[in-house]
Amino acid sequence: MLSTIALDTQVLRPGLCTGCGACQGLCPYWGGVDGRTVCFFDCERSDGRCQRFCPRMPTDLGALRKRFFPEETILPEIGPFRGLYLTRAADESIRSKAQHGGSVTALVELALKEGFLDAAVLTRSQGGLNPQGVLAVTAEEVRACSGSSFQVPPTLAALNKALQEDRYHSIGVVGTPCKTLAVYKMRANPLPENDNHAGNIGMVFGLFCGWGLDWDGLNALAEKHAGPVSHMDIPPSKYHSLELRTEGETVSVDLDEVTPLVRSGCHYCADMTAEFADLSIGGARSPEGWDVDKGWNQVIVRSQRGEQLLNLARERGVLEFKDAMEGGLEKLRKASQGKKRTAVRNLRTLTGRTEDLGYLNPSAALFEDL
Numbered sequence: 001m002l003s004t005i006a007l008d009t010q011v012l013r014p015g016l017c018t019g020c021g022a023c024q025g026l027c028p029y030w031g032g033v034d035g036r037t038v039c040f041f042d043c044e045r046s047d048g049r050c051q052r053f054c055p056r057m058p059t060d061l062g063a064l065r066k067r068f069f070p071e072e073t074i075l076p077e078i079g080p081f082r083g084l085y086l087t088r089a090a091d092e093s094i095r096s097k098a099q100h101g102g103s104v105t106a107l108v109e110l111a112l113k114e115g116f117l118d119a120a121v122l123t124r125s126q127g128g129l130n131p132q133g134v135l136a137v138t139a140e141e142v143r144a145c146s147g148s149s150f151q152v153p154p155t156l157a158a159l160n161k162a163l164q165e166d167r168y169h170s171i172g173v174v175g176t177p178c179k180t181l182a183v184y185k186m187r188a189n190p191l192p193e194n195d196n197h198a199g200n201i202g203m204v205f206g207l208f209c210g211w212g213l214d215w216d217g218l219n220a221l222a223e224k225h226a227g228p229v230s231h232m233d234i235p236p237s238k239y240h241s242l243e244l245r246t247e248g249e250t251v252s253v254d255l256d257e258v259t260p261l262v263r264s265g266c267h268y269c270a271d272m273t274a275e276f277a278d279l280s281i282g283g284a285r286s287p288e289g290w291d292v293d294k295g296w297n298q299v300i301v302r303s304q305r306g307e308q309l310l311n312l313a314r315e316r317g318v319l320e321f322k323d324a325m326e327g328g329l330e331k332l333r334k335a336s337q338g339k340k341r342t343a344v345r346n347l348r349t350l351t352g353r354t355e356d357l358g359y360l361n362p363s364a365a366l367f368e369d370l
Contacts (some may be wrong), residue, residue, distance in 0.1 A: 007051050008039060014350060015264030016056040016359060019212070020175070021133060021154025022182035023050035025161045026196075032154040035215030052190040053156075055181040056265065061363035064184055064276070069302065077333040077340070080302040084329050085310070086284050087319040088296045095295065097146040099233065100283045103297040103319060104174060104205055105146050107279065110318050111172055111309055117202045120172035121159045125149040127221060127245075128232035133158035137168075145174075147231060150242075151219075152212035152263060156182055163197040170202030176209040176240070177271035184276040187278045203305060206274020208282025208298070210234075210339070211266035218261060226251045235290050260312025268350065270343035270360065270367070272336040278306030286325040298324070298332070337370075344370045 007030075011017050017037050023030040029043045030050055051057050065071075069080040082275045088101030094109075095102040111117040116138070122145035125131035133155030156179055162171055163186075173183050187197040222229045222244055231245040232256075241252040274280040284296035301307045313319040344367050347358045357364050 006055060007057065010359070011054060011056045012037065012039070014358075016268055018055060018176075018178035018265045018269070019154055019263070020055060020179045020182050021156035021306045022053040022055065022179070022186070023156070023161070024154050024157035025164075026050055030364045031156065035152055037128030037154070040334045049191055049193075049194065051312065053182050053185050055178045055185065056268075056359045058359050058362045059181070059185065060205075061360075062366055064188060067188060068184060068276070071199070073302075075333065076231075077337045078273045079271075082301040082303070082307055084295050084324050084332070085301070086286070086322045086324050087299050087310075087313075090317055090320050094143065094146070097143065099146070099148040099231075100294055101297040103299060103325065104281050105142055106279075106318050107309060107313060108136075108172055108174065108205065109142050110313055110316065111203060112137070112139065112142065114307055114312065115170075116305075117170050117172040119162065119168040119170075120154060120174065121162065122174050123149060123153055123155050125151070125153075127224060127229040129229060131155075135162050135168075135171075148233075150211075150213045150232065150234070152176070155179060157202075159183070160196075163200055166197050166200065169200045170207065171200055173201060173209065174201045174205040175274075176207050176212070177269060177274040177276075178265075180204050180206045180276045183272065203279075203309070204277045206302075208273050208280065208281035209269075210272065211262045211269075213258070213261040214263060221253065221258065221261065225253050233294070235271040235294070236285065239290070261361055268343050268348045268358065270340045272339040273300060273332070275302075278303040279310065285328065285331065296322070298328070300332075340367060341370045 018125040019035050024032055030051040031038050043172055070165050073080045075081045087103045089095050089106035090297050094105050108120050120136045123131045123134050124134045124145045131151055131153040133159055176320045183204050187201055189198055226244040226246040229244050229246050233243045240255045242258045244251045282298050284298050286292040286293055348354055351358055
């Protein structure tokens with residue numbers, strides 16, 4: 001049996017918490033304050049949804065993969081794989097407010113219109129700052145969530161609330177790798193006697209992610225360099241910067257000033273491409289360079305349902321497509337493998353034992369060559 005104490009001793013205290021919100025909105029005990037997960041009261045339960053859903057509690061990733069994806073589609077570095085594409089929203093009004101190509105906004109909007117979904121849990125922010133999880137049911141509400149934030153809100157608290165209300169029966173979820181893993185743990189229905197209505201989760205859209213930043217630290221950094229921010233982005237590594245856009249001007253902040261703000265839990269994440277998802281989306285990389293790439297997305301198709309939606313987006317002209325760059329998949333696999341190696345190294349340092357990979361231990365065989 002799990003213990004609720006374990007969530008505190010195994011996740012919060014060692015600095016593994018991702019702030020995803022999977023433990024929030026389920027009971028009065030767990031909540032969030034400015035990106036921090038907080039246990040408000042001691043709980044004597046020996047087990048519960050909070051531990052079962054947490055992406056940093058031990059998880060048999062191999063078994064979870066096999067439950068939801070055909071084994072023959074799985075690539076060891078990036079998970080389930082049915083294809084890699086470069087896409088962008090055909091609607092320029094979507095692209096103008098998007099982080100990159102606007103593919104996520106266009107796909108979620110299409111999924112709502114065509115009945116794939118009847119609601120979607122998204123993240124809404126103010127120019128990338130002070131984000132919050134919201135439930136969107138209209139195209140206007142989806143578009144209000146365009147853009148990204150490098151702060152980490154407890155978005156899944158909004159999902160927990162929607163699931164408990166049992167009002168919508170095909171809810172889409174957009175989230176970073178830690179969040180999408182938590183969603184698939186929910187879908188595995190680990191507590192059948194305590195139904196969380198996870199059957200109402202319709203599709204999952206994963207976001208490529210390197211790391212998230214401390215909530216207060218990023219607010220202070222933005223105020224120091226730019227004041228009110230309308231947009232923020234991190235260009236490819238050769239630029240070594242965080243871009244803050246304000247009043248038509250773009251301010252570049254050296255990453256040496258940004259990286260100390262990386263959340264502790266992100267140092268132990270072994271997933272760059274959101275391997276548990278129907279579709280995973282990130283910024284494009286091609287020989288055309290950043291000025292072109294920042295207007296496009298890379299999209300990994302992981303499931304049959306994800307493939308159906310992407311094909312429909314092509315058929316309806318909702319997305320524009322271009323050929324992925326030669327060798328693009330191998331570069332993606334290499335970068336993802338690099339993040340896994342870093343996570344394994346950091347977990348071994350944290351536990352003090354080479355064979356102890358912390359929350360990855362039930363899945364250690366997946367990482368034995370790292």
